[in-house]
Amino acid sequence: MNSYAVRTDALGRRFSETDALRDLDLEVAPGTVLGLLGHNGAGKTTAVRILTTLLEPTAGRAEVAGHDVARAPAAVREQIAVAGQDASLDERLTGRENLMLLGRLQRLSKADAAARTEQLLERFGLADAAGRLLGTYSGGMRRRLDLAACLVVRRPVVFLDEPTTGLDPAARADMWGAIADLVTEGAALILTTQYLEEADRLADRIVVLSGGRTVAEGTPAELKRRVGERRVHITLDAFEEAARRLDAEVDPRARRVSVAAPNGPDDLRRILDALDDLDVEEASLAQPTLDEAFFALT
Amino acid sequence: MNTVLEIRLLAGRSLRHIPRIPEKLFGGLLMPIVFVLLFAYVFGSAIAVPGGGDYHDYLVSGIFAQSMIGTIPGISVGVASDIRSGLMDRLRALPIARASVIAGRTIAELVELCAGLVVVVICGLIVGWAPHGTILETLAAFALLIVTAFGVTWVGVWIGLMVRDPDGADGIALSIIFPLMFLSGIFVPVEGLPDGLRQVAEWNPLTALATACRELFGSPTGDVPDVWPLQHPVLASLAWAALLTAIFVPLSVRRYQRL
Numbered sequence: 313m314n315s316y317a318v319r320t321d322a323l324g325r326r327f328s329e330t331d332a333l334r335d336l337d338l339e340v341a342p343g344t345v346l347g348l349l350g351h352n353g354a355g356k357t358t359a360v361r362i363l364t365t366l367l368e369p370t371a372g373r374a375e376v377a378g379h380d381v382a383r384a385p386a387a388v389r390e391q392i393a394v395a396g397q398d399a400s401l402d403e404r405l406t407g408r409e410n411l412m413l414l415g416r417l418q419r420l421s422k423a424d425a426a427a428r429t430e431q432l433l434e435r436f437g438l439a440d441a442a443g444r445l446l447g448t449y450s451g452g453m454r455r456r457l458d459l460a461a462c463l464v465v466r467r468p469v470v471f472l473d474e475p476t477t478g479l480d481p482a483a484r485a486d487m488w489g490a491i492a493d494l495v496t497e498g499a500a501l502i503l504t505t506q507y508l509e510e511a512d513r514l515a516d517r518i519v520v521l522s523g524g525r526t527v528a529e530g531t532p533a534e535l536k537r538r539v540g541e542r543r544v545h546i547t548l549d550a551f552e553e554a555a556r557r558l559d560a561e562v563d564p565r566a567r568r569v570s571v572a573a574p575n576g577p578d579d580l581r582r583i584l585d586a587l588d589d590l591d592v593e594e595a596s597l598a599q600p601t602l603d604e605a606f607f608a609l610t
Numbered sequence: 611m612n613t614v615l616e617i618r619l620l621a622g623r624s625l626r627h628i629p630r631i632p633e634k635l636f637g638g639l640l641m642p643i644v645f646v647l648l649f650a651y652v653f654g655s656a657i658a659v660p661g662g663g664d665y666h667d668y669l670v671s672g673i674f675a676q677s678m679i680g681t682i683p684g685i686s687v688g689v690a691s692d693i694r695s696g697l698m699d700r701l702r703a704l705p706i707a708r709a710s711v712i713a714g715r716t717i718a719e720l721v722e723l724c725a726g727l728v729v730v731v732i733c734g735l736i737v738g739w740a741p742h743g744t745i746l747e748t749l750a751a752f753a754l755l756i757v758t759a760f761g762v763t764w765v766g767v768w769i770g771l772m773v774r775d776p777d778g779a780d781g782i783a784l785s786i787i788f789p790l791m792f793l794s795g796i797f798v799p800v801e802g803l804p805d806g807l808r809q810v811a812e813w814n815p816l817t818a819l820a821t822a823c824r825e826l827f828g829s830p831t832g833d834v835p836d837v838w839p840l841q842h843p844v845l846a847s848l849a850w851a852a853l854l855t856a857i858f859v860p861l862s863v864r865r866y867q868r869l
Binding site for chain 1: 695
């Protein structure tokens with residue numbers, strides 16, 4: 313059990329008549345990322361709240377860094393860092409004051425907390441804004457400070473609950489870099505997200521939740537494979553004629569037809585031969601995307 | 611030792627908010643000044659203290675009691691804001707004593723309240739109020755106010771924890787404190803109130819506290835009604851403070867654990 317940073321066994325939480333989470337089994341090794349994927353209300357945040365000792369489970373058990381979350385919550389809190397869905401810091405303190413406060417609360421000396429604060433502000437590109445109140449920060453800056461707050465004291469298990477929600481693509485890419493660094497340093501990371509691209513990019517394994525239950529689990533590649541075979545996508549003006557000949561799915565707006573290609577390159581060649589007299593603009597052979605996997609699974 | 615440091619850090623965090631939140635500054639420090647000026651110079655000329663005595667003396671000693679409950683909206687909004695922003699969850703997931711979070715906030719409120727008392731003292735001295743009792747009685751009055759404030763602060767904590775929405779918490783807190791303030795003997799003697807309302811005012815904890823302050827500061831008390839809390843206002847005020855603490859500390863702690 314101790315070789316896992318996080319392990320759960322039939323973990324569940326019931327609110328009145330509703331199962332917010334049911335029979336969740338997780339195993340997360342140190343230095344890896346688990347993506348918890350699901351729509352709003354799927355149970356992702358409930359799982360994170362239980363694992364971070366903010367909510368008691370009503371069924372099953374969970375261990376974080378070898379400590380039972382229900383029986384030894386104080387020991388669990390010594391091992392974790394958490395960033396919630398919102399940038400959960402004090403709006404009325406400056407960026408620097410927020411990090412200092414968290415450092416001091418986690419028993420860093422004043423000098424160590426100050427040094428660590430300046431180091432993190434620099435690393436996350438917030439040094440110039442360090443003396444401004446958090447309330448004046450942009451969404452991207454708040455998220456970066458939120459992640460920095462998780463790193464004030466290094467913990468072996470880090471929980472990030474939708475860390476890039478609401479960020480523009482550039483800010484999201486910045487965050488992904490910072491998150492990847494965290495894992496390189498050896499932390500186990502549980503990441504909840506609604507962004508499939510994010511899970512695909514960051515997670516070693518993905519658990520797909522729907523209605524509080526696990527509906528699929530595996531590596532991103534495994535989940536994509538599970539949805540089905542490879543497909544050939546052809547873009548051309550005569551897409552209706554191509555669809556008639558191949559009995560294919562059509563996306564008229566993209567002028568694209570898609571056909572199953574269980575034999576991969578052989579199928580691609582056969583299909584191109586069949587459309588030889590039409591002016592094919594683009595042809596590709598692709599695995600299903602994680603988006604397709606997600607929608608097929610939930 | 612760690613817990614003491616945690617409480618000190620978290621209290622310091624809340625105190626840093628004071629100059630950064632103008633409405634908090636107004637509620638805690640300026641509102642008592644507004645009431646002193648309003649009642650001393652606008653309504654005061656039409657109010658006579660039964661049994662004689664200076665109305666400014668009567669009023670300012672009552673305003674001390676009023677300033678005790680003026681902090682309820684501030685603390686309930688603060689607690690609700692911390693929950694809404696997710697900061698409360700972040701603090702609860704840290705390896706610190708969970709009680710430190712609420713205790714830090716409560717201590718900060720008491721410090722802020724003491725600053726408010728200083729403001730009322732200065733304002734009172736300017737309008738002609740002065741303590742006429744012994745030094746011991748004067749200190750006892752301030753001690754009584756702080757003990758009461760401790761109990762009252764927990765009411766604010768509980769409202770913030772229950773409502774979890776800053777606007778809602780503010781609305782509920784104000785709807786509690788305004789009737790309590792005006793249906794009491796803080797500003798006017800309760801004898802003039804109609805039946806029904808008079809009995810409510812006589813048993814209002816703020817009337818007992820205002821009367822206790824007047825006794826201890828040596829200010830005019832008016833004709834004190836023949837009801838137990840006003841015949842024994844110091845004891846009654848202590849009892850109210852103990853009751854509030856006994857009810858709202860466990861309720862708040864219980865609620866906090868289940869957030």
